Amino acid sequence: MEAIEPAYGTATLLLIAAGAVALLLFLIMKVKLHAFIALVLVSVITAVAVGFPLADVPDALMYGFADTIGPVALLVAFGVMLGRLLEVTGGAQALADTLITRFGEKRAPLALGVASLLFGFPIFFDAGLVIFLPIILTVARRFGGSLLYYALPAAGAFAAMHAIVPPHPGPVAAAEALGGSIAVTMLVGIPVAVVAWYAGVMPVARYLGARIQVSVPEVLFGEINDGRDDSDADGTDGPEGEGGGKGSARRAPAFGTVLLLLLLPLVLISLGTVMETLVTAKSVDKDAAWVAFLGLLGDTPVALMVTVLVAIVVLGRPRASLPQITKLLDEALGPVCSIILITGAGGMFGGILELSGIGDALSGSLAGLGMPLIVQAFIISTLLRVAQGSATVALTTTAGLISGAVGEANLGDFQIALLVVAVAAGATVLSHVNDSGFWLVSRFFGMDEKTTLKTWTVMETTLGVAAFVVAAALWTVT
Secondary structure, three states, X not given: OOOOOOOOOHHHHHHHHHHHHHHHHHHHHHOOOOHHHHHHHHHHHHHHHHOOOHHHHHHHHHHHHHHHHHHXXXXXXXXXXXXXXXXXXXXXXXXXXXXXXXXXXXXXXXXXXXXXXXXXXXXXXXXXXXXXXXXXXXXXXXXXXOOHHHHHHHHHHHHHHHHHOOOOHHHHHHHHHXXXXXXXXXXHHHHHHHHHHHHHOHHHHHHHHHHOOOOOOOOOOOOOOOOOOHHHOOOOOOOXXXXXXXXXHHOOOOHXXXXXXXXXXXXXXXXXXXXXXXXXXXXXXXXXXXXXXXXXXXXXXHHHHHHHHHHHHHHHXXXXXXXXXXXXXXXXXXXXXXXXXXXXXXXXXXXXXXXOOXXXXXXXXXXXXXXXXHHHHHHHHHHHHHHHOOXXXXXXXXXXXXXXXXXXXXXXXXXXXXXXHHHHHHOOOOOOOOOHHHHHHHHHOOOOHHHHHHHHHHHHHHHHHHHHHHHHHHHXXX
């Protein structure tokens, strides 16, 4: 669906956007209206207020909703199935125990973050988060204290890699729009992302974890019943590693098995990324059957589906019958329905703001600011991010706006890579209620909206600012 012609000036559109956000927060935090209902209601009101023809409002609502809920529903569904299998069979505990043994309790958040950085290289933020969710929750449940100690380092690592480092779509699109090298952008982006994560996420996670108590949610840790007897109903006599198994058929899987299982989607998605890169470079025939097959396996939902099927065979079948596994997976989907719907509604709200022309009006008024190019890139991207929510839209729009100035400046690939980092940094900060990722994190970690604003939004902002500071420092010496 195409954006409408703005019926108002930039100032009026920004006031409408600010009013919509304020109304949404009021309905959710003060009136206590369910977040899904509030998001849909405010999306309708905003669409009418900015001038959408009434007949076009339903299509405008579906634009952001369908675009978000399609991939999110598949990722969350397959991810929670995999997580439930890992939890019930003791696989998550086995992996957590090994991490803790090797790194120690005090370094457990660091271990989770480093592992997330590695997994986050080819895997999108939301997919990585759902895959790592059982590990995060298992570690947090074992040690107690606030979930933030363990959740923020891992989630921040996935966010950093997704925003800054190719082959993720945002930095790739920005590098191409600015005429830069994808390879150089990757070589620059990886160390910047790691430094920004360590400086902008780890201290914040420790600070917030010490001051805000967030309990481990019951997304995965529901009642476990394997159909044997009452003593097994709570898992206390379940697989080895969860309370002492009842024989070889009930032993928890080995660490190596769990690690290989978690690496499977990483390998499959990487294959898809490699195929896409080779097709773009015309190194392989895109119509070749084997290329299409590997590309299909590398599609993130397909890769997760394959992983769940393998997990059923490797983790589930040695310990339970297929009907019992099916019942377990069916029960796992119930608690995440709300997560999927609310995340989709968040995408709906962001889509309305995008189609309303708020972003275009804002960026058009800022493109000619007389300031250093890297500062201009960061500010424009930040304002677009705040105005319409989507980090990818902020990345691509900002890159398009400054591409002319970049061409005139005759910059090298290294400087263009720094500009991409600056744009990505701006597109990371201030995640709030018009960002579908905000709602995904809120519901996965069992936080209300106020707590999510005080934690996730703050951490995203410090991460983005840290990335920009690194890029700006390097810019000054080039």
